[in-house]
Structure formats: structure tokens, C-alpha cells
Amino acid sequence: xxxxxxxxxxxxxxxxxxxxxxxxxxxxxxxxxxxxxxxxxxxxxxxxxxxxxxxxxxxxxxxxxxxxxxxxxxxxxxxxxxxxxxxxxxxxxxxxxxxxxxxxxxxxxxxxxxxxxxxxxxxxxxxxxxxxxxxxxxxxxxxxxxxxxxxxxxxxxxxxxxxxxxxxxxxxxxxxxxxxxxxxxxxxxxxxxxxxxxxxxxxxxxxxxxxxxxxxxxxxxxxxxxxxxxxxxxxxxxxxxxxxxxxxxxxxxxxxxxxxxxxxxxxxxxxxxxxxxxxxxxxxxxxxxxxxxxxxxxxxxxxxxxxxxxxxxxxxxxxxxxxxxxxxxxxx
Amino acid sequence: xxxxxxxxxxxxxxxxxxxxxxxxxxxxxxxxxxxxxxxxxxxxxxxxxxxxxxxxxxxxxxxxxxxxxxxxxxxxxxxxxxxxxxxxxxxxxxxxxxxxxxxxxxxxxxxxxxxxxxxxxxxxxxxxxxxxxxxxxxxxxxxxxxxxxxxxxxxxxxxxxxxxxxxxxxxxxxxxxxxxxxxxxxxxxxxxxxxxxxxxxxxxxxxxxxxxxxxxx
Numbered sequence: 001x002x003x004x005x006x007x008x009x010x011x012x013x014x015x016x017x018x019x020x021x022x023x024x025x026x027x028x029x030x031x032x033x034x035x036x037x038x039x040x041x042x043x044x045x046x047x048x049x050x051x052x053x054x055x056x057x058x059x060x061x062x063x064x065x066x067x068x069x070x071x072x073x074x075x076x077x078x079x080x081x082x083x084x085x086x087x088x089x090x091x092x093x094x095x096x097x098x099x100x101x102x103x104x105x106x107x108x109x110x111x112x113x114x115x116x117x118x119x120x121x122x123x124x125x126x127x128x129x130x131x132x133x134x135x136x137x138x139x140x141x142x143x144x145x146x147x148x149x150x151x152x153x154x155x156x157x158x159x160x161x162x163x164x165x166x167x168x169x170x171x172x173x174x175x176x177x178x179x180x181x182x183x184x185x186x187x188x189x190x191x192x193x194x195x196x197x198x199x200x201x202x203x204x205x206x207x208x209x210x211x212x213x214x215x216x217x218x219x220x221x222x223x224x225x226x227x228x229x230x231x232x233x234x235x236x237x238x239x240x241x242x243x244x245x246x247x248x249x250x251x252x253x254x255x256x257x258x259x260x261x262x263x264x265x266x267x268x269x270x271x272x273x274x275x276x277x278x279x280x281x282x283x284x285x286x287x288x289x290x291x292x293x294x295x296x297x298x299x300x301x302x303x304x305x306x307x308x309x310x311x312x313x314x315x316x317x318x319x320x321x322x323x324x325x326x327x328x329x330x331x332x
Numbered sequence: 333x334x335x336x337x338x339x340x341x342x343x344x345x346x347x348x349x350x351x352x353x354x355x356x357x358x359x360x361x362x363x364x365x366x367x368x369x370x371x372x373x374x375x376x377x378x379x380x381x382x383x384x385x386x387x388x389x390x391x392x393x394x395x396x397x398x399x400x401x402x403x404x405x406x407x408x409x410x411x412x413x414x415x416x417x418x419x420x421x422x423x424x425x426x427x428x429x430x431x432x433x434x435x436x437x438x439x440x441x442x443x444x445x446x447x448x449x450x451x452x453x454x455x456x457x458x459x460x461x462x463x464x465x466x467x468x469x470x471x472x473x474x475x476x477x478x479x480x481x482x483x484x485x486x487x488x489x490x491x492x493x494x495x496x497x498x499x500x501x502x503x504x505x506x507x508x509x510x511x512x513x514x515x516x517x518x519x520x521x522x523x524x525x526x527x528x529x530x531x532x533x534x535x536x537x538x539x540x541x542x543x544x545x546x547x548x549x
Contacts, residue, residue: 037408037425046461049411051421317420 006128013318016128016137017311019146020187028155028191034310035156035303041078042302052079052316055112059085060102060127061140062118067277067301068140068150072115075308081316084111099123100130107132112316114138121145121180134323136315138308144180150276151184153307155192157300158231161272165189171198171219171226171267173259174235174284175205177246181276182235186214200225202257204246222257227266234259234275237284250283259285261292272296345514349500350490352507355473358489359390359508362471363397365487366440369469375438378469381405383455384426386444386502390473393508394442405430407441412454428458435463444502446472449483474500474510 005022009015014027041049057076061069069085076083088102097105106114113136116124121143128137141147162168170189176182176199189197197216199206210218219225226232237253247253259273273285273294281287290297350358370378379402382391388406395404406429410422441455452470459465471487476494490510492500497515502508 034421034425037410037427040427040429041411043430044461045463048461050457051411051416313421317416320417321420 006125009318009322013321014311014314015318015322016124016139017148017315018124018128018137018139020148020151020184020191021146023191025191025193028152028188031152031307031310031314032156032159034314035152035306038078038306038309038313039303041309042305048078048080050080051313052076052081055079055081055316056110057081057083057113057115057312058106058111059083059140060088060106060114060116061086062088062116062123063141065117065140067304068117069115071301071304072138072140072149072308075305075312076113076115078305079309079313079316081113081312099127103127103131107135111135112319113312115140117141119143134319136312136319138311138315141180144178145183147180147184148188149304149308149311150181151188152311153300153304154181154185154233154274154276155188156303156307157274157296158272160299160303161296162230165192165194168194168231169196169198169229169268170194170231170233171200171229172216172233172235173200173222173225173257175237176201176210176235177205177207178238179235185233186216190215198225198229200257202247202253222259223263223266226259226264226271229267230271232259232264232267232271232273234273234279234284236276236278237280239280250280254283258283259289261286261288264289264294274300277301346501346511347513348509349492349512350510352509355489355508355510358473359393359397362473362487362489363394366394366398366469366471369486373438373467375467377401378438378440379405379432379434380440380442381407381430381459383441383443383451384408386473386504387442389502389504389508390444390471391442392505394440394471403431405432405434407455407458409451409454409458412457414450414454430462433463434459434465436466439465439468441468441470443470443472445474445476445500446470446483446485446488447476447478447499449479449481452483453481473502476500 007014007016007018007023041047059069059072073083073085114127115138116127117140118124122145123142124137124139131137139146139148172182172185186197198219199210199216200219200222203220206218207213210216264273271294273289273296275285275290275297277297279285279290281290289295378400380391380395380400382388382404384406391404406426408426408428410425413422439459443451446452456468459468469487470485472485474490474492475485475488476492478496494500499513499515501511503511
């Protein structure tokens with residue numbers, strides 16, 4: 001790699017997980033393989049492994065989230081780490097403390113990992129750049145930029161159903177313009193080498209020049225866009241977009257872009273349907289599809305824990321090694 | 333690789349230690365000993381569990397020879413190793429798979445090489461996170477010197493007395509052979525390593541039956 005990637009240490013091991021961008025197919029595959037191992041922990045009577053015992057993980061959520069924060073918390077707990085949940089809106093930041101002061105205070109409490117969600121793009125990179133060298137940062141969503149663990153749990157879910165990425169056609173449907181999830185998915189799908197990525201949305205919800213910029217095919221008609229695809233990924237339509245003149249109304253959106261069984265009928269017979277949640281039933285998709293046999297939406301939630309365990313243990317493993325003087329111990 | 337003590341041998345200095353026929357004979361002895369032991373303890377329907385990767389290879393053979401009814405379980409101990417803080421994540425992790433509940437069952441835990449005992453310590457911890465077995469019997473293809481924990485096998489195929497910087501490693505799954513080599517250089521600070529190398533000594537306990545195993549170095 002020519003320019004150093006801030007997520008990797010000198011040996012190319014994952015130290016922070018901020019974005020899919022700049023990570024190799026080998027590293028993404030390593031995350032998926034490791035997640036496979038962690039999936040079994042949920043089958044144990046004691047759903048916990050002692051890997052990160054004694055480590056402290058702080059969930060720093062500057063933006064609301066239930067599912068992501070909960071699955072990060074569960075992932076950390078299943079690794080036997082101790083978890084701090086900081087509700088920033090009601091804590092010191094609300095009293096005027098700066099982001100870096102909050103960070104340094106937590107570092108002084110010997111926190112080993114920060115899981116950060118922030119409404120500003122680049123927030124996780126900023127924190128990683130200013131954090132103590134022994135601390136790992138995981139991006140749990142920053143602005144419109146990136147949500148890499150969501151991207152990876154989607155890749156993991158796809159791979160469990162369709163192991164050969166090179167043969168897949170994947171359609172992403174919805175608000176591509178504002179979606180950090182879509183960006184992470186497109187980067188991951190591209191790196192893993194899928195045959196074709198399609199984005200399907202009204203023109204107002206697609207970035208300009210999306211085809212050239214992202215290497216995808218753009219469609220403005222849902223039935224046409226999902227024809228012969230193996231995977232349909234629905235995105236959440238945020239209600240505030242309805243008020244910003246980008247969309248007419250929920251009813252109108254569903255009428256044109258809501259996923260129904262009928263529209264899905266052009267997809268491959270064994271196509272799977274995904275959604276990062278939470279679903280707006282009757283806006284981006286019909287309940288019949290969301291609860292239907294092709295839906296893997298709840299699997300995504302389960303898989304999210306295993307993928308987050310994989311990423312967290314990889315980062316903590318890298319940090320631990322670097323603090324001990326790596327290399328001497330490793331032999332493959 | 334199931335044993336944290338056994339590292340990938342230096343290819344330049346690895347040699348055949350036990351050939352396929354010798355391994356077959358050792359496994360046949362283990363089958364006999366297990367049969368006697370199970371009968372003595374009144375265990376009719378044990379569950380067999382192999383530790384990844386070598387232990388699973390040995391367990392597959394034992395499982396077939398003993399004609400056990402329940403499917404073979406696989407155990408990966410990577411998440412329970414005691415050296416995560418020293419060497420980080422193990423490169424290859426395979427999911428553990430225990431197809432049958434282990435609560436109140438009699439288990440036969442199978443590994444390839446027993447050295448420090450740390451793998452078995454970790455394996456027992458994994459098992460107890462799945463349930464509470466009635467008993468656990470430990471069967472290892474090879475037992476070598478170098479125990480660091482109070483763990484003893486119940487059934488052993490081969491025994492070897494090796495120097496600390498020597499290792500044996502099972503290669504498989506077909507044919508199963510045991511390789512012997514030098515442990516790669518250990519990190520500084522481990523001053524207790526011996527510089528002088530000697531050939532492995534014959535362990536007088538080698539082979540447990542009337543036909544003692546010949547340990548040719």
C-alpha cells in the first residue's frame with residue numbers, strides 16, 4: 001500500500017475499523033471468516049468467550065441508535081469485555097465539554113476501544129487521529145460517509161446464502177444519496193468482486209454521476225432494476241426526507257419504489273431480500289416481503305453480532321500485540 | 333492446529349517421526365484401551381469430541397473403529413486460549429460444532445499431541461460453556477514431555493520424551509503421520525531454552541500393552 005491507511009498498523013493488521021475504503025479483499029475475507037467462528041458462540045449455553053476479558057469498550061453514540069448500539073454491546077459482552085454506554089446527549093457534551101475532552105477523559109479511565117456513532121461525516125477518523133495509540137476506534141456510522149460494520153454484516157449474510165461473490169448481481173434500493181450504509185455496501189461489494197451492482201432510486205435520491213463515481217448501474221424503475229438479481233438490499237427511507245421536497249409522500253414512494261412480491265417476481269427465484277432496519281412497513285417495503293420466505297432481515301441482526309465480535313477482537317488483538325512488540329511471537 | 337505449543341515446523345528441519353502404519357497401530361491400541369476403559373466405567377453411549385484440527389482427524393478414526401452412535405463433535409479452542417494477549421488472534425478459527433447436547437453425558441475428548449496441557453485446559457472451559465458433562469475422558473494420539481498444567485491423559489497412543497525446543501506435529505488427514513522438528517526461535521526473554529539438542533529419548537512408558545512401541549528418532 002502506497003499511502004498508509006490510518007486503520008492499519010505497520011504490518012497491515014486492522015487497528016481501527018473506520019471505513020471499507022482502502023481495505024483489501026483479503027482483509028474483508030478475514031473478517032468474514034472470523035465472524036463465521038463467532039457465530040457458534042450463540043449456540044453455547046454460556047454465550048460468551050473469554051477472548052477480550054479485562055478490556056473496556058465504550059459505546060460513544062452521539063446519534064440515536066437501538067439496534068446498532070445493542071448489537072455492539074452484545075458483541076463486546078460475548079467477548080467478555082466490559083462495556084460502558086455513554087448517552088452523550090444527556091452527558092457532559094450537553095454541558096459544553098468538547099469531543100476531545102470527552103475522549104481524553106475516557107482514555108484516562110483506560111478504555112481500550114471506542115465505538116463511535118456521530119452525525120458528522122469523518123467523526124470516527126477525527127477521533128482515531130487524536131486518540132491515544134493504544135486505543136482502537138470502531139465507526140458505528142458517521143454522517144453520510146460510512147457504516148462499515150453494517151456493510152460487513154451484509155456481506156456476511158450474502159455469503160452465507162450465496163458463497164460465490166463473483167457470480168452475483170446485487171441491487172440496492174432507496175435513498176442512495178444520504179445513505180452511509182449504501183456507500184459501505186457498494187465499497188465492500190466492489191472489493192469482494194461481485195459481477196454487478198445496481199442502485200435503484202428516484203433521481204432525487206441518487207448522487208450525481210453515480211454510475212461513474214461508484215461503478216454501478218442506476219435504475220429508476222424498481223421492477224426493471226431487480227430483474228435477475230440474486231440479492232435485493234432495501235434501504236430505510238427517512239421520514240425527514242419527505243419534508244425536504246426530495247420525495248412526494250410515503251404513499252407515493254411506496255407506489256413507485258416499495259418492494260412488493262409482484263415487483264420482486266422478476267428477481268432470481270432464490271433471491272434474498274435484505275434491510276438494515278428499522279423497516280418502514282408500507283413505505284420502502286410490503287410486510288408480505290419483509291416477513292416472506294426470501295427475507296433474511298432477522299438473520300442480518302444475528303449476523304451483526306458475530307461480525308462485530310470479529311472486528312472488535314481483531315482490533316484489540318492488534319493493539320495488544322503492538323503494545324507487546326509484535327513479530328517475535330508470530331509464525332503464521 | 334489444536335495445540336498452542338506446537339508451532340509450524342521449520343520446513344528445513346522437519347522429518348518423519350511416525351509413519352502411517354505406526355499411527356494406525358497406535359490408534360488401534362487406543363481403540364482397545366478405550367473399549368476396556370468404557371466397559372470398566374460402565375459407559376455405554378459416550379459422545380466423542382475432537383479438538384481442531386489434528387484431534388478431529390484422530391477422533392474420526394476412533395469414532396469409526398468404536399462404532400459410536402452419536403455424531404462426532406468438533407471443538408475449536410481459539411477463543412479460549414491463554415495466549416491471546418501474547419500472540420493475538422489465532423489465524424484460523426473453525427466453528428465449534430457439538431451436534432448433541434453434552435449435559436449429563438460421558439465425553440471422550442480427543443487431541444493429537446499433549447504437551448503443556450494448555451489446549452486441554454482451554455477445551456474443558458469451552459465444554460463447560462456448552463453444558464455440564466457427567467465425565468470427560470482424555471484420549472491423545474501422542475503424549476510428550478513438557479507438561480505445564482496438572483492434566484493427564486486417560487488413553488495414549490504414543491509417548492515421547494523430547495527436548496523443549498523439539499516438537500512433534502500431526503500431518504493429515506490422509507495419511508496420518510507424525511513429523512518431528514525444531515521449534516522456531518522463541519522470543520527473547522525465554523532464557524530457559526537449552527542450546528544443546530539431543531535426540532528424543534525412548535520413554536520407558538512408551539506403549540502401554542505388552543508390545544512396547546519402538547520410538548525411533
